[in-house]
Amino acid sequence: MDNVFRLPTPSIPSATPFPDTSYDVYRSKETPIIIDNGSSSFRWNFATAPSPYVGINAVARYKERRNNKQLLLFGEAIDAENGAKGQARTPWEGDVLLNFDALENALDFAFIKLGIDTPSVEHPILMTERLCSPLHSRALTSELIFELYSVPSLAYCVDGIMSFYQNNSATAHPTPFTADGLVVSFNTASTSVIPILSGKGILSHAKRIPWGGSQASDYLLKLVQLKYPSFPTRVTSQQSSWMLHNFCEFATDYQALLRTLRDPLQLRLSEKMVQFPFALPVTEEKTEEELTKLAEKRKEQGRKLQEIAAKSRMEKMVQKEKDLRFLLQLRESKGQEGKWGWTNKLQEEGFEDEAGLDEMIKKLENDIKKGRKKEADGEEPVEEPSFPLLDVPDAELDEEGLKEKRKQKLMKAGLDARARARREKEREREEKEKEEKKEEQQREADLGGWVQKTRQEHESLMTKIKERTRRKAALSDRKSAAAQARMKSIANLAADDRVPKKKRKGGYEDTFGADDADWAIYRKINTASVSSDEEDLSQLQIVEQKLLSYDHTFTKQHTHASIISRRSELLTGFKPSYDEGNIEGNARIHLNIERWRACEPWFTPSMAGVDVAGLGEVIQNILARFSEDDKARLVKNIFLTGGPSKLSGLAQRLTAALRPILPPEMGLQVHRATDPMIDPWHGMARFSMTDDFRSIVVTRDEYAEHGGERIRRWWAGNWNGGTIH
DSSP: OTTEEEOOOOOOOOOOOOOSSOTHHHHTTTOOEEEEEOSSEEEEEETTSSSOEEEESOEEEEEETTTTEEEEEEGGGGGGSGGGGGGOBOSEETTEEOOHHHHHHHHHHHHHHTTOOSSSOOSOEEEEEOTTOOHHHHHHHHHHHHHHHOOSEEEEEEHHHHHHHHHHOSSSSOSSOOOOEEEEEEOSSOEEEEEEETTEEOGGGOEEESOOHHHHHHHHHHHHHHHOTTOSSOOOHHHHHHHHHHHOBOOSSHHHHHHHTTSHHHHHHTOEEEEOOOOOOOOOOOOHHHHHHHHHHHHHHHHHHHHHHHHHHHHHHHHHHHHHHHHHHHHHGGGGSOHHHHHHHHHHTTOSSHHHHHHHHHHHHHHHHHHHHHHHHSSOOOOOOOOGGGGSOGGGOOHHHHHHHHHHHHHHHHHHHHHHHHHHHHHHHHHHHHHHHHHHHHHHHOHHHHHHHHHHHHHHHHHHHHHHHHHHHHHTSTTSHHHHHHHHHHHHHHTOTTSOHHHHHTTOOOOTTSSHHHHHHHHHHSOOOHHHHHHHHHHHHHHHHHHHHHOTTOOGGGSHHHHHHHHHHHHHHHSOOOOTTOHHHHTEEEESTHHHHTTGGGTOGGGGTOOSOOHHHHHHHHHTTSOHHHHHHHHTTEEEESGGGGSBTHHHHHHHHHGGGSOTTSOOOEEEOSSTTTHHHHHHHHHHTSHHHHHHOEEHHHHHHHOTTOOOOOTTSSOSSSOOO
């Protein structure tokens, strides 16, 4: 199917090639080194290089078992060793740079790849930092770079501003830079909004919200886990990130989208199916010859069982005939002995009297007769029951006869009850035919009145079924009013005032049910009976069939089954169900509403439980601080950068959020960076080759004099003549 996508197969990455040019080309020039220290990616190279080296910003210490060596892995190399993934660490804690051991390892790797083989790094460094970075984080980073690598100078910049600089510079070395715009930078753990006027970042008015790509990926993972609680495969954060960037998008109007997706057809058309790996069970396939042999073997076994059963029946029949002949001979020998001798002989054979002997002979004769009849016809003969002892007075029967008479009474009572039930059914059938005939006469006489009456009956049954369903749902919640009323009724029954407490303890007879009100209470506290549901549904189907036959305004869309199927169709469209044996289908995730819901928290963070303003409100708050002329300059160039800015629909959603708060005549344009991931590095590389770069760096001597908290004022840094935010 076109909308089924398979997860990408993880592969061991190849080694990053060394620079094409020798390090000697840059040794005497003191070319700046540009480092884009992102939360997820680490980009570095000399400023004059055409493109940066890119690696995953993570390190791991791993002990190789084969050679028993301690390895320090960086970036993609971590994926090459299965045991190293659990040891991976990143320099970032959320959106704050804190793990400086990992940063040191990343810098070591970067300088080695650049071919720097001197004790110190004799190149200026320009490094990115997050908007509103804490001062102590910058101070510790400066201490690491100056003290460990002895760089001649160091400067920091905000990556979003540098991406704006790269995409809005008309020349290779713009002097001066005078562009206007509003930068919306989407980072891994945050999203920043920075106004820029006349080429200068107004950092005192910048804002940041704690929602980024990693939070959106985790949110999508939670949605998938809630939707598939028993999914056979563990869904990882890397897989949810892949699904976010490939299938998720922004909705221009999220509420209108939800109303559209209420249609099951639209819900199915919007879904993307992600197929996870699965293993089919290994089944041993038999050849046609083997299957034929197994079938013959089963037939042979069945034939042997039939022969054994027939042989057993024959042996039992022979034994019964032998016993019958013996008992007949015994009865014929009655006159040959005296009364006492005959009685003793009967007791020796296990009979109390002559009646027991006659009963046994009769039973054997009946069994032999039935057996022969069954062998001849192949069926069990049906014999009409007879009750000869019912007309015999009790005085003429002994104890065994009385037992047999009671047994025959019970059998006759059951037979009579079945006969009465048949007559009752026949009577009900006749009454039903009379009612149907009467109803047909009423329908022919007044069709409109009959339709109205039948419609009312249909509505009443629908209401009853709906109320019973609602009550079932309410009783499942112990805090609901219905459940509490039920418990109160049970408590009242336990404290029934009709039975004194003393008699309760003394084993007093329970009289619950003697009064009709007791059963009313029972029906109230009891959940809806299944039999009641079946009766109402059966009656509802009959009524609906009548309306479908005689009321042209009543269609199948109005039936109870159609209404339920529409609800079920919506649930099935949201999460299709597969048979238990369908392993491929059960290893498949259907993304429909989650495709837009994972992106919506950027504009509605409360949806994900984050108590902050959304992106639209933050931009509105920033624009309110500027005059109308400056506001028009800002919204004329709203610039999107960062990895999540690639998500589809972002520009349209941002336009829909800002257009209502702006005057109609004010122009609004939204642009996206050419390459949101690499443009910050290119902007830093271009700026480092200008004269302005030398004026904003902190030199090694200034660091030695003022310490790591030294901040140089410039338009792309975290300080702009005001306070640090």
